[in-house]
Every structure is written in structure tokens, then in C-alpha cells.
Amino acid sequence: MIFSGRRRKYPRRKCQEMPQPINGDGDGWSWCVYKKPSALSTICKIHQEPRGKTHRSGEDKTHDIALNCGVCICASDMNLSTSLFLLGLCSMFSCLAVSGSKAKELTRPFIVDAFKEAKQIVDDSYLYSRKTSLERVRSSDFVKPSDTLRLMKQPKRKSREAVRAADYLEQTLRIIAERTHHAHKRSINATALLTLEELELIAKLTGCAAQTLPPPCRTTQNLNRYRTASSVCNNERNPLQGASNTAFTRWLPPVYEDRISEPQGWNPGRLYNNVVLPLVRLVSNRIFSTQDRNVVGDNEFTLLITFFGQWNDHDLSFTPMSPSIRSFSNGINCDDSCERSEPCFPIQIPRDDPRLPSGPNNCLPVFRSAPACGSGYSAYMFGGVPRVREQINTLTSFLDAGQLYGSEDGLSRDLRDLSNDAGLMRVNDRFKDNGRELLPFTRVVSKMCTTRNRIQNTTGLEEVPCFIAGDERVDENIALTSLHTLFLREHNRLARALRRLNPQWGNEQIYQEARKIVGAYHQIIVFRDYLPHIVGQEAMRRQLGRYPGYNANINPTISNVFATAAYRFAHATIQPVIFRLDENFQENQRAPSVPLQLAFFTPWRILFEGGIDPQIRGLISRPAKLNRQDGILVDAVRERLFAFTSQIAQDLGSLNLQRSRDHGLPSYNAWRRFCGLSTPRNVNELARVLNNTDLARRLIQLYGTPDNIDLWAAGIAEPFVTGGRVGPLFSCIIATQFQRIRQGDRLWWENMGVFTLAQRSALNRVSLSRIICDNTGISRVPRNPFILSRNLASFVNCGNIPGTDLSPWQESKDRGRKMASDENEISREKQSDEDPEELLENQVSRE
Structure with a gap:
């Protein structure tokens, strides 16, 4: 509860301990609400006094109360008269020390002025950052990997609105705190000075309040028949649960250095269990490094395991970076400085790095993930309790093929062909792949994908823009682009058949029914054909067996640990090459296999080098890389990530660890404890868990204790579970997430009423092999394309692969007319929701 001279109430709730500090200087005060007064009334708890003084429960120490009366900080477990005395004293000092100034300063005009200033700072920074980045990738001959990564991870449309609102809120509170600091000559937390009404005003001004408004589910058409694009109203009691542009959920409390927002490693010299955390690049060098010549192929699974995993991941999570490339507070450009200043969180280079120069002015630019509204220092008091920093997931948490269709209304409409009544997805109007459809081009012109002449070291070759799809990362590599194209064709094939x-x-009914079928295909293939090879037999039996039915009390929201660590396991299965094969599944002489680092953002390879068939053949017939403890990441992603030129490349291993620290993920041991696994305490116990004494010693040399080890660093190195390709810890986390996704999805394909019994029976016959047969020129396929075939003789003709019988979808003419009124509505709603940055992009395109 917030106290001021105008607001003194006694909420009748039990005390709740807040594990993170309230004031900005790191003091560990607890957050206090009240029980109903009684003989032993609990006013509040204090676990650490500022300046090192400690007030324990029951101690009557009041001399510092005035400094903290903006929030309730008094004493606890004392008799009623003492409690009321201290409360009165707290309120009195509040009026003198805080509210007197508030009467002069924290008026509505003062708050509105602070918001206007914050809005100007944020808008200017966004426009500067976007313009600078676009100019670099449009006019420069060399695209820096940091620019590529940043543009790929930028929030768009509604996602940008959510991120912008969070930045408005944070900067408004920062300005209020700075102005009141000048008045009081001491550090004051802005949220400690504001009443709930004032915080609510700021939330409305900044747009954060709108981010939490429940959608009008009752007026949403066909809510029980089709998913909304953003998946709002999937859970009718909690309409935003699992929806796009909401915060990841947490299964364990985060670990921030200030217990609110600062990442682990933010403050140099900070000790964890008496040890400084190692630089993430040093961990990458000593634990993850693999030279391409030492790569071992998986003798059980194809490369499809890798890229289908990426395709599936892009259906579930996307964490945008901050849109700003410079600090809001001091204007530092993150590309030009190695200083840690929000949102700049650079990767420091260790001494004797094999590739990169070390020193205080040498680093890899990295930007913090954008915060969610009302978290971290911008904590809007939802329910009266401050919140730690959370990160936004711009995608839905459901297996709904959002990477194909988009996860918000505006993008979904843009990806559709609304020129006729066929219910089709929009396709490329300039190029075909042997008569088959290709993805459409983005309208934004940049040099991020115009890499053809640079890579081939020539001039005069035709360049093309990037493709566009439901997920921004469609062009990341040509294997992923091929899968996007495959499912685009499948949607349109189904739409024509329907x-x-x-x-x-x-148009609307055809589109929605085809989308619904593709979504069901995706769910079936993931659970039946893919996950058993990842999490292993025991996890499938224990958590992912027979469908138990929908449970509205289960939260399907993607967890931070799943998105930021566990589901990045497939990075260790990436081969250093994209295999491209001819009709006989031999090396394609016209378009040979290409090194991975030369397959990033190269849509022209699909247009001018044989379409998607060569990549699909490579995915279903060549092995994935085997994740080994002595060879975790190939050089293509650890030393040459997004390196189109001689510019400094990024390191995926370092990025994974830096992102985990940015998100406040607890350590390896904390997550093993969460999963009911043993928690090694020393090198010998860690060696038994990893079945590798040398690796355990190297980890302890870096981290000092198993309690400090970054989750991904050790989780990725655990021996595989039986039948899977992850260790026990990642198996637990991944299986738990998919269990919640399935049971918390009201529109899961097996849930009663979503499909008819006849339709469910037909859907069960789907196979990825059949989808490949129907949408490519490939005529022979393995029955299970995830399993590596010992010889090509085991491949079967497409004519022997059963397809889905669509006759259960045939309806009478009268039943089909019920959605006709939706057609014109969709067309009328197709309008621009561009903000200033998108207008800038379109201007650049026209130029």
C-alpha cells in the first residue's frame, strides 16, 4: 500500500514479503500490507535497514522511519498501541517529508508534464534508432551482424505498441524520481511517492493500462470455432492468458542483481557465492567450441530435427530487443560504447580470445530484451505489489502455426489474399518455383537480404528483398525459409480443396477452416512425431501421453526458462552446412550444399538456385549434428553468426548465456531442484551428473561452484535421456511446457467440439511426408522424415503415403452461408496501423 497525506487506509490482507527492494539504492525492504488490527497486529516486516542497520521484528526503532514513509516501513508483531503509534508517526513524517512536496510538485499537471517529456525522449530515440539502422542496412556495403540481429529482433505493430508503452512508463517514473530527488536531495523511488490513483493515471497516459484490459470475448465472432490471431479469449476466464504481446511466465523467481531489474553480471566485481561470474564469451570459448572438421553426425536423426525444431520454436516465442540503440538516460550509443547502460548490455571480450581483441573498449554489442509493461523499475502496482522485470513474448503460447499466419490481426490480414473468395494466403507475384508458389516479399527494402553480389563476389546480379511470413525470422536461413514455403503451399492446397x-x-470460412486444419497438423506432428525424439520415452509416458482433456486452470503461457534456455537445445544440433541434393539425393551440381554462414538471409538462393526441393531433400536424408560434450556449437554459429563480411560476427553461445542473465534466469542447480533432480555440490558430484570429470572441472574452474553455473552452459551438456536428444533437466522443462500448452488450450485439436469425430479420425492420418509429397516435386520420401534412413532404398513412393480425407468437412449450402457476413468486415478492417517508425520504413521502401 502507498501512504501519503491524502491516503491512509488499512487493507485487510495478510503481510506479503517482497523479495526485491522497493527503493532504488538496493535496500532490501519488504513490501507491506496489513492484517485487520488485533491485539498482535502485523504492520509490516523489515529484513534490512538502510545503511546497514537492521530492524528485527518487534524492535521499536523509529529514527529512520521518516526516510521510508513513502512506503509502509515500520515494525511488526508488536502490540496494537505500539503499532498504531508507529503508524501515526510514519504518517506524520510522510506528510512532512513527502506529502508537503507532493502538494507542490506531484500534481496532475506535474505528472502530465513528466509523461510528455518521457514520451518525447522515447519517440526521438526510437525514430533515431530505426532511421540509423535502416540507413545502415540500406546504404552500406557491409551489414554489421549487430544490425542484422537487432533488426530481426525488433518489435513490430502491436508488439511495438506494448514495448513503447513500457518505455513511456519507465521513463516517466525516472523523470519524476529525478525531479523529486532534486527537491529532497536524496534518492527517492518514484513509485514510493505516488498514490495508486497517480500510478493509475500514469499507466493510462503511457498506454500500459490498455495492455492489461481484457478483450471483449463475448462479442468476438466464432470464438468457439476459430482461434483469434492473437489467441486472446482462448481462456474465457483469463482472456489474455497465452495471448501474444504478454509477458512470459516464470516457474521460479528471477535472479536480478538489484532484485528488480539489473542482469547478472551487470555490476563488475559482484560476487556470487564469493565468486565473480565468468564472462560469457570465456564460457563459450572453453565449453562450447567445436571446429567444423570435428563435427560428428547423428546416426539416428535427420537434420529435419534441427530445423523443424526452429520452425516450431518460432511458433511459440519471440523476445524483442529494445527498439532503442542508445541509452534513454545518458544518450550513449550502444554500438559505440562498451558501457552497461540500459538498454546496452555488451558482451565483454576475455583476454587471449582466439578471434576477438580484448580490452575495455572491445565488446560485442548486445541489447537487453524489451521489458513488459509494469515490470522492473517501471513497476505499475498491479494489485498493489511491485513486480520484477519481465520480458514480452510477441507470439501466442499455443501450437497454432502462428509462424505461418501471424500472431496479431494486422499482420494476419496482410498475409492473406483478399482479392477473391478463395481463402488463400498471399504469394509472390514475381517468382515461381517450377510453377509452385513462393512466399511474398516484404515491402521494406533493405540490404539485409540483398547479399547475392557480396557473397558471390561479383556485380550485376539481380537482388531481391526479404520474404515475409507470420514470423519475422523467416529469412534467417534457407532451410527455415523452405519449411515456411512448404506450409504456405499446404494452406493454399487445402483452401482450394475445401x-x-x-x-x-x-473467403473467410475457407481461410479459417484451412488454417484450423494446418494448426491441427502442426499439433499432431509435434506431439506424435517430433517430441518423442527430443524429450525421450519416460517424459512422453509421464507427461505427454494420452490427451487428458482441456483444463481452464492450467496456464499455457510460455515460460521464460523454456524460451530463453531449454528450447534452445537445437543450437547444438546445427550442422555447419545446409545440404542441397538433387533428384537422386546426391550433391546438387547446379546448386551445391552451402556453408551455413553463407545461407543466412539469402532468399535469392531459393529463387535462382533450384527452389526449396534441394533443401527439403537435404533435411530428410542427411544427419543432424550430434551434440557431444566435446563439441557443442559449430563455428558457423559461434564464430561466424550473421557474418556476411569481415565485420565482427556474433557468437550464439555467448548470446544464449547473456540473454539468460538479462532475463534473470536462476542457476543450473536451481532448475535441477525444480525438476526434482539431484543438485551437485562439488566437482565430483557434478562429474557424476555429467558423466564427465574433465567437463565438470572446467565448469568449476569457471564458475567456482555448481550453484553459479548458467543453466544453458550445463543443461546443454547433460547426457541424453533414453530415446531423446536432451538431458534430464531440459527434458523436464520441455515436457512440462508442452504438457501445459496442450492442457491449457481450449481449441486443442483433440478437445471435444473443436473437430467432429470423423474429422479427428481424418486428421490422425496426416504425416509430414505427405505434406512434402503434396507441395514439392519430391517423389520419394521416408515414412518418418525425422528418422535417418540407412539407405535410400527404404524411401517410399509418394503414392504409397496416405493423405487426409477432407470429406468430413463437406457441408450443405445452407450451413456454409453463416459466415458470409464476415467477408466484407474483414476487407473493411484492413487498414494501416503504422506508427512513425513504420511510416519511415515505407518511405525508405518508396525511395
């Missing part, structure tokens, strides 16, 4: 079955259907 239209032949039901000529009375209009």
Missing part, C-alpha cells in the same frame, strides 16, 4: 467441396463457402 472450396471445391463447399463452393458455397466464402
Whole structure:
């Protein structure tokens, strides 16, 4: 509860301990609410006094109360008269020390002025950052990997609105705190000075309040039949649960250095269990390094395991970076400085690095993930309790093929062909792949994908823009782009078949029914064909067996630990090459296999070098890289990530660890404890867990104790579970997440009423092999494309792969007319929701 001269109430709730500090100087005060007064009334708890003084429960020490009366900080477990005396004293000092100034300063005009200043700072920074980045990738002959990574991770549309609102809020509170600091000559937490009404005003001004408003589920059409693009109203009691542009959930409390927002490693010299955390690049060098010549192929699974995993991951999570490339507080450009200043969180280079120069002015630019509204220092008091910094997931938490269709209304409409009644997805109007459809081009022109002449060291070759799809990362590599194209074609194939079955259907119904079928295909393939090879037999039996039905009390929201660490396991299965094969599954002489670092952001390879078939053949017939403890990441992602030129490349291993620290993920041991696994205390116990004494020693030399080890650093190195390709810890986390996704999805394909019994029976026949047969020129496929075939003779003709019978979707003409009114509505709603940065992008495109 916030106290001021105008607000003194006694909420009748039990005390709640807040594990993070309230004031900005790191003092560990607890957050206090009140029980109903009684003979032993608990006013509040204090676990650490500022300046090192300690007030324990029951101690009557009041001399510093005035410094902390902006929040309730008094004493606890004392008799009623003492409690009321201290409360009165706290309120009195509040009026004198705080509220007197508030009467002069924290008026509505003062707050509005602070918001206007914050808005100007944020808007100017966004526009500067976007313009600078676009100019670099549009006009420069060399695209820096940091620019590529940043542009790829930028929030768009509604996601940018959510991130912008969070930045407005944080900067408004920072300005209020700075102005009141000048008045009081001491550090004051802005949220400690503001009443709930004032915080609510700021939340409305900044747009954060709008981010938490429940959508109008009752007026949403066909809510029980089709998913909304953003998945709002999937849970009708908690409409935002699992929706796009909401915060990741947490299964364990985060670990921030100030217990609110600062990442681990933010403050140089900070000790963890009496040890300084190692530089993430040093861990990458000593634990993850693999030279390409030492790569060992997996003798059980194909490379499809790797890239289908990436395709699936891009359906579930996308964490945008901060849109600003310079600090809001001091204007430092993150590309030009190695200083840690929000949002700059650079990767420091250790001494004797094999590739990069070390020193205080040498680093890899990295930007913090954008915060969610009302978290971290910008904590808007939802429910009266401050919140630690959380990160936004711009995608839905459901297996809904959002990477194909988009996770918000505006993008979903843009990806559709609304020129006719066929229910189709928009396709490329300039190029075909042997008569088959290709993804459309983005309208934003940049040099991020115009890499053809640079990579081939020539001039005069035709360049093309990037493709566009439901997920921004579609162009990240040509194997991923090929899978996007495959499912785009499958949607349009289904839409045409449904239209032949039901000529009375209009555009909207055809589109939604085809989308619904593709979503069901995706769910079936992931659970039946993919996950067993990842999490292993025991996890499948224990958590992912027979469908138990929908449970509205289960939260399907993607967890931070799943998105930031566990589901990045497939990085260790990436081969250093994208295999491209001819009709006989041999090396393609016209378009040979390409090194991975030369397959990033190269859509022209699909247009001018044989389409998607060569990549698909490589995915289903060549092995994935085997994740070994002596060879975790190949050089293509550890030393040459997004390196189109001689510019300094990024390091995926370092990025994984830096991102985990940025998000406040607890340590390896904390997560083993969460999963009910043993928690090694020394090198010998760690060696038994990893079955590798040398690796355990190297980890302890870096971290000092198993309690300090970054989750991904040791989790990725655990021996595989039986039948899987991750260790026990990642198996637990991944299986738990998918268990919650399935049971918390009201529109899961097996849930009663989503499909008819006949439709469910037909859907069960789907196979990824059949989808490949229907949408490529490939005529022979393995029955299970995830399993590595010992010889090509085991491949079967497409004519022997059963398909899905669509006859259960045939309807009478009268039933099909019920969605006709939706057609014109969709067309009317197709309008621009561009903000200033998007207008800038379109201007650049026209130029």
C-alpha cells in the first residue's frame, strides 16, 4: 500500500514479503500490507535497514522511519498501541517529508508534464534508432551482424505498441524520481511517492493500462470455432492468458542483481557465492567450441530435427530487443560504447580470445530484451505489489502455426489474399518455383537480404528483398525459409480443396477452416512425431501421453526458462552446412550444399538456385549434428553468426548465456531442484551428473561452484535421456511446457467440439511426408522424415503415403452461408496501423 497525506487506509490482507527492494539504492525492504488490527497486529516486516542497520521484528526503532514513509516501513508483531503509534508517526513524517512536496510538485499537471517529456525522449530515440539502422542496412556495403540481429529482433505493430508503452512508463517514473530527488536531495523511488490513483493515471497516459484490459470475448465472432490471431479469449476466464504481446511466465523467481531489474553480471566485481561470474564469451570459448572438421553426425536423426525444431520454436516465442540503440538516460550509443547502460548490455571480450581483441573498449554489442509493461523499475502496482522485470513474448503460447499466419490481426490480414473468395494466403507475384508458389516479399527494402553480389563476389546480379511470413525470422536461413514455403503451399492446397467441396463457402470460412486444419497438423506432428525424439520415452509416458482433456486452470503461457534456455537445445544440433541434393539425393551440381554462414538471409538462393526441393531433400536424408560434450556449437554459429563480411560476427553461445542473465534466469542447480533432480555440490558430484570429470572441472574452474553455473552452459551438456536428444533437466522443462500448452488450450485439436469425430479420425492420418509429397516435386520420401534412413532404398513412393480425407468437412449450402457476413468486415478492417517508425520504413521502401 502507498501512504501519503491524502491516503491512509488499512487493507485487510495478510503481510506479503517482497523479495526485491522497493527503493532504488538496493535496500532490501519488504513490501507491506496489513492484517485487520488485533491485539498482535502485523504492520509490516523489515529484513534490512538502510545503511546497514537492521530492524528485527518487534524492535521499536523509529529514527529512520521518516526516510521510508513513502512506503509502509515500520515494525511488526508488536502490540496494537505500539503499532498504531508507529503508524501515526510514519504518517506524520510522510506528510512532512513527502506529502508537503507532493502538494507542490506531484500534481496532475506535474505528472502530465513528466509523461510528455518521457514520451518525447522515447519517440526521438526510437525514430533515431530505426532511421540509423535502416540507413545502415540500406546504404552500406557491409551489414554489421549487430544490425542484422537487432533488426530481426525488433518489435513490430502491436508488439511495438506494448514495448513503447513500457518505455513511456519507465521513463516517466525516472523523470519524476529525478525531479523529486532534486527537491529532497536524496534518492527517492518514484513509485514510493505516488498514490495508486497517480500510478493509475500514469499507466493510462503511457498506454500500459490498455495492455492489461481484457478483450471483449463475448462479442468476438466464432470464438468457439476459430482461434483469434492473437489467441486472446482462448481462456474465457483469463482472456489474455497465452495471448501474444504478454509477458512470459516464470516457474521460479528471477535472479536480478538489484532484485528488480539489473542482469547478472551487470555490476563488475559482484560476487556470487564469493565468486565473480565468468564472462560469457570465456564460457563459450572453453565449453562450447567445436571446429567444423570435428563435427560428428547423428546416426539416428535427420537434420529435419534441427530445423523443424526452429520452425516450431518460432511458433511459440519471440523476445524483442529494445527498439532503442542508445541509452534513454545518458544518450550513449550502444554500438559505440562498451558501457552497461540500459538498454546496452555488451558482451565483454576475455583476454587471449582466439578471434576477438580484448580490452575495455572491445565488446560485442548486445541489447537487453524489451521489458513488459509494469515490470522492473517501471513497476505499475498491479494489485498493489511491485513486480520484477519481465520480458514480452510477441507470439501466442499455443501450437497454432502462428509462424505461418501471424500472431496479431494486422499482420494476419496482410498475409492473406483478399482479392477473391478463395481463402488463400498471399504469394509472390514475381517468382515461381517450377510453377509452385513462393512466399511474398516484404515491402521494406533493405540490404539485409540483398547479399547475392557480396557473397558471390561479383556485380550485376539481380537482388531481391526479404520474404515475409507470420514470423519475422523467416529469412534467417534457407532451410527455415523452405519449411515456411512448404506450409504456405499446404494452406493454399487445402483452401482450394475445401472450396471445391463447399463452393458455397466464402473467403473467410475457407481461410479459417484451412488454417484450423494446418494448426491441427502442426499439433499432431509435434506431439506424435517430433517430441518423442527430443524429450525421450519416460517424459512422453509421464507427461505427454494420452490427451487428458482441456483444463481452464492450467496456464499455457510460455515460460521464460523454456524460451530463453531449454528450447534452445537445437543450437547444438546445427550442422555447419545446409545440404542441397538433387533428384537422386546426391550433391546438387547446379546448386551445391552451402556453408551455413553463407545461407543466412539469402532468399535469392531459393529463387535462382533450384527452389526449396534441394533443401527439403537435404533435411530428410542427411544427419543432424550430434551434440557431444566435446563439441557443442559449430563455428558457423559461434564464430561466424550473421557474418556476411569481415565485420565482427556474433557468437550464439555467448548470446544464449547473456540473454539468460538479462532475463534473470536462476542457476543450473536451481532448475535441477525444480525438476526434482539431484543438485551437485562439488566437482565430483557434478562429474557424476555429467558423466564427465574433465567437463565438470572446467565448469568449476569457471564458475567456482555448481550453484553459479548458467543453466544453458550445463543443461546443454547433460547426457541424453533414453530415446531423446536432451538431458534430464531440459527434458523436464520441455515436457512440462508442452504438457501445459496442450492442457491449457481450449481449441486443442483433440478437445471435444473443436473437430467432429470423423474429422479427428481424418486428421490422425496426416504425416509430414505427405505434406512434402503434396507441395514439392519430391517423389520419394521416408515414412518418418525425422528418422535417418540407412539407405535410400527404404524411401517410399509418394503414392504409397496416405493423405487426409477432407470429406468430413463437406457441408450443405445452407450451413456454409453463416459466415458470409464476415467477408466484407474483414476487407473493411484492413487498414494501416503504422506508427512513425513504420511510416519511415515505407518511405525508405518508396525511395
